[in-house]
Amino acid sequence: MNEALATVLQHVQSSGRFGAAKIEGAALRCEAKDAAGGAWYLVERSGEGWAVSLLTSDRWLSESIEGDMLEGRDTAEELVDDELVEVGFPHRCPKVKHYRDDAKVYVFRSEIPLDGIADTGAGIATYLLAFEAAFSQLGDMQGSSAE
DSSP states (O other): OHHHHHHHHHHHHHHTOEEEEEEETTEEEEEESSOTTOOEEEEEEETTEEEEEEEESOHHHHHHHHHHHHHHTOOHHHHHHHHHHHTTOSSOOOOOEEEEOTTSOEEEEEEEOOTTOSOHHHHHHHHHHHHHHHHTTSTTTTGGGGO
C-alpha cells in the first residue's frame, strides 16, 4: 500500500501543483497550493480500492466551489471527466460526494476507478492530478490571486 503512495508522492512533488505533501500512515496528504481558506487533498484506501478527497474546514471556500459549479452548470464529475479525457485516463469519474464530516470538515470525495490499470500508483497519481486540475479552477481555490 505505501509503495503505491510513494509513487503518488513522487508524481505530486514533480508536478509542482501542490504545497507540502507527505505520507501520513496509510494516506497521502497534499496541501492545495493557492486555496484562500486552506485546503488539502487526501488519497486513502476505501474498502478494496482508493479514494481522493478535497477537504477544507473553511465553509466559505466550500460554498465558493459549490457556487461555481452551480453557476457553470457543470457537475464535479463532468469537470473531473474533462481532465481525465485530456490525460487519456481510461475511466470516467464516479460520483463526487460533497458533505460535512463529523469533524466539521467540508469534503468533496470520489472513489478512484482503477480497474484494468496495471500500475496502481501511477493510476492514482493521474486521477489525483485530474481531480486537482478540476477543483483548482473553482471558487476561491486560487486564493488572493483570483480576487
